[in-house]
Amino acid sequence: MMTTATAPGKIILAGEHAVVYGRPAIAVPVWERVATATITTLPVGAGCLLVAPDIRRRIVLATAGNNPLAVVTRLTLAQLSAPDNPDWQIEVRSQLPIASGLGSGAALSTALVRAIYTHVGQTPDPAQVSALVYESERIYHGTPSGIDNTVIAYGMPVWFIKGQPPATFQPRQPLTLVIADSGIAAPTKETVGDVRQGWQHDPARYEAWFDEIGALVQAARQAIEQGDLPLLGDLFNRNQTLLAHLGVSSPHLDRLVAAACAAGALGAKLSGGGRGGNMIALIDPTHAQGVTEALQHAGARSVLVTTVR
Numbered sequence: 001m002m003t004t005a006t007a008p009g010k011i012i013l014a015g016e017h018a019v020v021y022g023r024p025a026i027a028v029p030v031w032e033r034v035a036t037a038t039i040t041t042l043p044v045g046a047g048c049l050l051v052a053p054d055i056r057r058r059i060v061l062a063t064a065g066n067n068p069l070a071v072v073t074r075l076t077l078a079q080l081s082a083p084d085n086p087d088w089q090i091e092v093r094s095q096l097p098i099a100s101g102l103g104s105g106a107a108l109s110t111a112l113v114r115a116i117y118t119h120v121g122q123t124p125d126p127a128q129v130s131a132l133v134y135e136s137e138r139i140y141h142g143t144p145s146g147i148d149n150t151v152i153a154y155g156m157p158v159w160f161i162k163g164q165p166p167a168t169f170q171p172r173q174p175l176t177l178v179i180a181d182s183g184i185a186a187p188t189k190e191t192v193g194d195v196r197q198g199w200q201h202d203p204a205r206y207e208a209w210f211d212e213i214g215a216l217v218q219a220a221r222q223a224i225e226q227g228d229l230p231l232l233g234d235l236f237n238r239n240q241t242l243l244a245h246l247g248v249s250s251p252h253l254d255r256l257v258a259a260a261c262a263a264g265a266l267g268a269k270l271s272g273g274g275r276g277g278n279m280i281a282l283i284d285p286t287h288a289q290g291v292t293e294a295l296q297h298a299g300a301r302s303v304l305v306t307t308v309r
């Protein structure tokens with residue numbers, strides 16, 4: 001018997017960093033790049049083997065220790081009251097670049113959890129999948145807000161407030177986004193730590209910025225639900241200004257944002273932890289090629305166009 005499941009990547013649309021302080025954020029799935037898990041039943045007594053051909057890894061579940069994929073496999077088997085070392089080969093593959101802010105780790109774990117549910121004859125429930133993936137994310141990221149596992153497990157745009165059940169919603173009309181990788185590695189843990197230091201030093205100022213971000217995220221949701229793309233673009237730009245106040249933009253990200261806007265984007269901002277990582281631009285689909293080329297010219301390492309429905 002063979003079972004396959006997939007999970008999308010993700011990108012944060014608005015509200016990163018402020019979300020750590022209880023304000024709302026919006027994240028959307030990126031279906032143009034997916035992670036896949038395939039389970040094949042092995043002969044009796046073989047035990048469970050996790051295989052990741054892309055990174056040439058073979059992990060024997062019984063002796064795997066704290067490997068995040070092993071952890072999420074064990075948690076899922078326990079949740080389903082399934083045998084703890086089934087005779088399965090689980091193969092995982094991903095089109096998502098690792099540590100790129102597109103949620104590669106959460107996407108792999110989500111595909112894996114879904115495949116296990118399906119292989120034992122159960123329907124994966126997004127809330128349960130999300131909770132299991134969160135546990136494995138904690139191994140990579142300490143105490144993440146939970147936005148990555150949520151948007152990837154639901155596979156839809158989500159309105160996210162830490163500690164509250166997420167709400168999914170749908171754009172009135174499709175959103176076309178250009179995602180550019182700055183090519184600069186910037187661990188989210190570090191930028192989150194720097195924002196915390198700034199906040200500790202001047203809480204009133206930071207709280208006021210977080211409030212402004214929270215308000216524009218609220219407006220962004222309305223703009224998405226009403227299909228008001230020019231307004232949404234404007235809100236991207238305002239969010240970018242506030243993220244720069246928080247100290248998480250960089251000259252390279254600023255250049256990419258300016259290049260996208262000059263090439264006709266409706267708005268642009270960094271996305272995720274900042275300093276490096278990704279930026280996103282909201283565009284009319286007719287501008288896809290022009291904005292892509294402008295970003296490449298401005299030094300983006302890779303550029304991806306996604307449609308959010």
Ligand code: PMV
Binds near residue numbers: 016020147148192271
């Ligand atoms: O860098 P990413 O895409 O994983 O996003 C980080 C988002 C933050 O709000 C900065 C941190 C968090 O845990 O939500």
